[in-house]
Amino acid sequence: MSHRETITVTVQRGSAATGQHMQEFQVPAYESQTVLDVVSWIQQNTDPTLTYRFACRVGMCGSCAMMVNGVPRWTCRTHVKKVLKDQRIDIAPLRNLPVLKDLAVDMDPFFDKWVAAEGRHHPSIGRDAPIPAINPEAAARQVASAGIECINCSICYAACDTVANDPDYLGPAALQRAWTVYNDAKDADRGAILDAVSGKGGCHSCHSMGSCTAYCPNGLDPLSAIAGLKRATTRRFFGGGA
Amino acid sequence: MTPFHLYMAQRLSALVMAPFVLVHLGVMIYAIQGGLTAAEILGRTQGSLFWFLFYGMFVIAVALHAALGLRVILAEWAGLRGGVLNGVSTAIGLGLLGLGAHAVWAVTAGGGA
Numbered sequence: 001m002s003h004r005e006t007i008t009v010t011v012q013r014g015s016a017a018t019g020q021h022m023q024e025f026q027v028p029a030y031e032s033q034t035v036l037d038v039v040s041w042i043q044q045n046t047d048p049t050l051t052y053r054f055a056c057r058v059g060m061c062g063s064c065a066m067m068v069n070g071v072p073r074w075t076c077r078t079h080v081k082k083v084l085k086d087q088r089i090d091i092a093p094l095r096n097l098p099v100l101k102d103l104a105v106d107m108d109p110f111f112d113k114w115v116a117a118e119g120r121h122h123p124s125i126g127r128d129a130p131i132p133a134i135n136p137e138a139a140a141r142q143v144a145s146a147g148i149e150c151i152n153c154s155i156c157y158a159a160c161d162t163v164a165n166d167p168d169y170l171g172p173a174a175l176q177r178a179w180t181v182y183n184d185a186k187d188a189d190r191g192a193i194l195d196a197v198s199g200k201g202g203c204h205s206c207h208s209m210g211s212c213t214a215y216c217p218n219g220l221d222p223l224s225a226i227a228g229l230k231r232a233t234t235r236r237f238f239g240g241g242a
Numbered sequence: 243m244t245p246f247h248l249y250m251a252q253r254l255s256a257l258v259m260a261p262f263v264l265v266h267l268g269v270m271i272y273a274i275q276g277g278l279t280a281a282e283i284l285g286r287t288q289g290s291l292f293w294f295l296f297y298g299m300f301v302i303a304v305a306l307h308a309a310l311g312l313r314v315i316l317a318e319w320a321g322l323r324g325g326v327l328n329g330v331s332t333a334i335g336l337g338l339l340g341l342g343a344h345a346v347w348a349v350t351a352g353g354g355a
């Protein structure tokens with residue numbers, strides 16, 4: 001093998017139950033190498049017990065998010081070139097979620113909060129009724145469409161300090177989904193959504209600092225979605241209806 | 243009281259405070275032109291229903307606003323929850339209200355302009 005530069009990679013191993021430690025690996029550098037490539041190289045060539053998650057490798061599935069040099073990123077679409085500092089990278093499991101093992105976190109709290117935020121469809125007609133047309137140009141539809149490309153990667157959830165400090169806080173992704181459904185012309189229970197986001201840990205806990213929007217790899221804007229929910233709940237308070 | 247009601251109370255108290263702060267600063271800057279003594283100030287405020295209501299409402303809004311703001315910090319930074327959180331923030335609110343009311347009473351009661 002020809003001489004090849006290597007990068008020094010530190011990976012967080014273990015879980016809260018077994019104890020955690022940092023382990024250092026030397027990984028050969030390649031052209032167009034992603035952080036996920038680095039993790040896979042370690043697992044395939046150095047330590048087959050390294051646990052991590054991925055599926056699509058093209059930024060669609062949302063399963064490969066990790067902390068890279070202390071910030072949350074989708075590793076399959078993060079080039080090593082972009083994050084390398086002095087030929088080193090630090091990789092750790094996603095923040096704000098319980099670690100199962102090594103780089104794999106338990107996503108249950110994240111998804112449980114999606115359900116708690118009432119971000120689910122409330123049907124307005126039965127399955128046999130004809131499907132009503134939706135105007136893609138309508139203002140509310142544009143607001144709803146702004147959030148639909150969420151890939152549930154939990155990067156915003158890991159970036160949010162309010163999530164870190166308040167275990168009840170529903171978090172940016174769940175609230176953004178609630179706002180998307182709220183603006184869907186086919187949804188029949190907007191009141192239930194506003195109730196769900198007005199309780200303990202609801203949208204009013206957000207401090208509008210915008211880490212969610214800054215780190216979302218898909219360029220979505222949960223910060224503005226949450227501001228929309230705050231406006232909608234305030235409007236309802238003053239008698240503006242749901 | 244839901245978290246939403248506390249949120250609204252904090253926003254509305256801010257709304258109330260904004261004009262009070264501006265009038266308070268404006269009058270202060272205007273009134274001290276050419277010097278002013280404590281006795282002259284008290285001469286104008288004592289017995290004045292206007293200044294009693296003005297600073298009375300100001301103090302109520304401040305007590306509410308500050309207590310609710312500190313409540314969030316105590317929850318997120320000091321990890322207080324439930325009854326302890328409500329108890330401590332209520333005590334802060336009542337303490338501020340007590341101090342403020344005492345001051346308002348001292349400058350607006352008695353005397354006569």
Ligand code: SF4
Nearest residue numbers: 160206207209210212
């Ligand atoms: S804007 Fe709100 S949801 Fe987004 S990171 Fe800040 S506190 Fe979290």
Ligand code: SF4
Nearest residue numbers: 150151153154156216
């Ligand atoms: S809003 Fe963005 S960062 Fe948050 S889960 Fe969806 S895609 Fe990921």
Ligand code: FES
Nearest residue numbers: 057059062064076
């Ligand atoms: S592996 Fe699917 S988004 Fe990265």
